[in-house]
Amino acid sequence: MNALSSTALSGLQAAQLRLDAAASNIANANTPGYRRVSALQQATPDGGVQAQLQRAPQAGAALEQDVVEQLSATYAFKANLRTLQAQQQTLGALLDTQA
Known part of the structure; x- marks a missing residue:
């Protein structure tokens, strides 16, 4: 990979x-x-990202923050998926050129 x-x-x-x-x-x-739980992200030396869950120190809800987090995570998911799709298209075009 x-x-x-x-x-x-x-x-x-x-x-x-x-x-x-x-x-x-x-x-x-x-x-x-x-x-509450939150996902903490950290960049890795190889260029990726590592995420882990962390519990809040005290009980409580923050529904507005959770909705915003869902929207943000959805956009991040779509962006990374698009990156994989673009890579596959590029590799496919290269293979077509070589064939």
């Missing part, structure tokens, strides 16, 4: 984790004692 694919796939995984965390927060907003 090349660097572009690796970077885009790690971005897809991070965006999916962000979507899952926000969805969990929204689904459990009325659960007594539920502590």
